[in-house]
Amino acid sequence: MKLTKRLHSCVQLEKDGRVLVIDPGAFSEPDAGLGADVLLVTHEHPDHYEEGRLRAALDANPGAALWTLRSVAEKLAGSYPGRVHTVGHGDAFEAAGFDVRVHGELHAEIHPDMSRITNVGYLVDGSLFHPGDALTVPGVPVDTLMLPVHAPWNKIAEVIDYLREVKPRRAIDIHDAYLADLARPVYDNVLGALGGTDHGRLTAGEARDL
Template identity: 35%
Template sequence: MRVTKYEHAALRIDEAGRALIIDPGSFTSPLDDLQNVVGVVLTHEHPDHWTPQHLDRLRKSVPNVPIYAPEGVAKAAPGYDIIVVHPGDTVTLEPFTLEFFGGTHAVIHESIPVVDNVGVLVNDEFYYPGDSYTVPKGRDVALLAAPIGAPWLKIGEAMDFVLAVKPRQAFGTHDMTVSQVGRDMGRARLTWATEQNGGAFLSLDPGDSTDI
């Protein structure tokens, strides 16, 4: 299974000639090579994780591509056929098995409403929490996409999240809101956290891939 990082929070997973797209949002350049996409996962409704333009491009390439997301996305995107998923749900989408965790977005501020958010575990190996610190308890995570920068993020909490997940490998995501210096600092902190349980941190830039 190959995981490719794009700008900010967008990810692509390839397996057996098919692909899954996660969170193509407003900070992500238009994606190409979409003909083999068999599904889309949107972790929550914020525009840095999905846009109508990205979904329209995906549906143009694959007209009936299923889109999985929590209820908040279905309400925010009424023109799209969203398949609502909840924490605890498992979806089989050959060759992918998707298991969903969490339920709510991390708190930004008490004045800002907390929205629905799901983390997703793909094929029991790759985990992405969306905008949360939800730990997939009891799972042996081979590869973790860990957030580096956000209005809701404190780097110490992101480090604790990585320490709790104990991935064998990790890389940074959700990083377009920080400077180059800030991204490098965040990567250094998450490197330390990953290594505490014997894991390795990967410095992936947009377009870079790694295999599990």
């Protein structure tokens, strides 16, 4: 599989000429979902879900389909009959040659006074795990963990503990649009020293073979 990092939490995976895109939200490139055969969305927050980007991707490729949680699926299912699928924790499916398993149920807590929405993470081909906005431990071996490195709902100590618990072979940053370039070396050094795994980051558009 080839991984291409897009802006913020959006990632693109390619295998055997097919393309899977996770979370082409409002913080990702306007064309982030274009060319996708499979679209996955973790939750309804706009930095992960942007309706226009999803519609553009589904319109551009009549064979493309979307898998997501109910709150997002309900917004699009009527426009794309048979192409929008609702998933939840424990589900598994095959799409365009990718094996996907769903882990997680709730968005991480931002504040006790704020209700928690649904959030699901995706394990692709038993290898790469994208947790969305949660520190979900899938409970199975993970080769590549897409790591939410900076968000209103987390702190660096929690990110370190998450790395130690999941124990991936490598971790690559996502959810990084809020993090200033000036602070990146601080995060890199701390996560590299204390996370217990190979930690790195890709710039938007940079690719890596997994």
